[in-house]
Amino acid sequence: MAGLDEDRKNRERADGDSPHSHEMVSIVLHVNGQAHPLPVEPRMTLAEVLRGPLGLKGTKVACDRGACSACTVWLENEVVASCSILAVEVGDRPVTTIEGLTGDRSLHPVQEAFIAHDAVQCGFCTPGLVMSCARLLADNPHPDETDIRTAISGHLCRCGTYPHVLRAILALGKTEGSQHE
Numbered sequence: 739m740a741g742l743d744e745d746r747k748n749r750e751r752a753d754g755d756s757p758h759s760h761e762m763v764s765i766v767l768h769v770n771g772q773a774h775p776l777p778v779e780p781r782m783t784l785a786e787v788l789r790g791p792l793g794l795k796g797t798k799v800a801c802d803r804g805a806c807s808a809c810t811v812w813l814e815n816e817v818v819a820s821c822s823i824l825a826v827e828v829g830d831r832p833v834t835t836i837e838g839l840t841g842d843r844s845l846h847p848v849q850e851a852f853i854a855h856d857a858v859q860c861g862f863c864t865p866g867l868v869m870s871c872a873r874l875l876a877d878n879p880h881p882d883e884t885d886i887r888t889a890i891s892g893h894l895c896r897c898g899t900y901p902h903v904l905r906a907i908l909a910l911g912k913t914e915g916s917q918h919e
C-alpha cells in the first residue's frame with residue numbers, strides 16, 4: 739500500500755496538484771472598479787478567477803501559458819497575461835478587463851476602430867488585442883507604426899488581422915483630440 743500511496747503522490751506532483759492545492763484562500767479582487775471578496779484555490783490563475791467565479795468571459799484563454807496574449811488584462815496601468823499570474827498574487831492592485839474598458843460608453847474607441855477597419859475575424863484574440871491597443875493609446879495618444887507593432891508583438895492572431903489592427907490604431911492615433919481612455 740505504501741507503494742500505491744507513493745505513486746499517487748508522484749502523480750499529484752507531476753500534475754502540479756497537491757493535497758494542499760484545494761485549500762481555499764479568501765482574497766478581495768478589485769476588478770473594473772468593484773471589490774470582489776471571494777475564496778480561491780492558491781493555484782488558480784487570475785484568468786481562471788475572472789472567467790469562473792466572476793463570470794467575466796470576455797477575457798479569453800488560448801495557450802494558458804503566457805505565449806499568445808489572448809488573456810491580456812490591465813493590472814494597474816500595465817498589460818499582463820492573466821493566465822500567468824495567480825489570483826492570490828494580485829493583492830490590492832486594480833484589474834481592468836475588456837468588460838470594464840468602456841466605462842459608460844457602449845464601445846471603446848479602439849473597438850470602434852477595429853470594426854471600422856475590419857480588424858476582427860474569429861475574434862478570439864480580439865479582447866486581448868483591444869486591451870493592449872487601448873493601453874498603448876492611453877500612454878501614447880499618437881503612436882507610430884513601430885509603437886503599435888511593439889505593443890501588439892506578443893499577440894498571436896491565427897486569422898492574420900495584424901495589418902487591419904495596425905491601420906485601425908494608426909487612424910485612431912491621428913484623430914484630433916480623441917479620448918482614448
Ligand code: FES
Pocket residue numbers: 798799800801802803804805806807808809810819820821822
Ligand atoms: S492564454 Fe494567456 S498568454 Fe495565451
Ligand code: FES
Pocket residue numbers: 857858859860861862863864894895896897898899
Ligand atoms: S481574429 Fe481570429 S485569432 Fe485573431
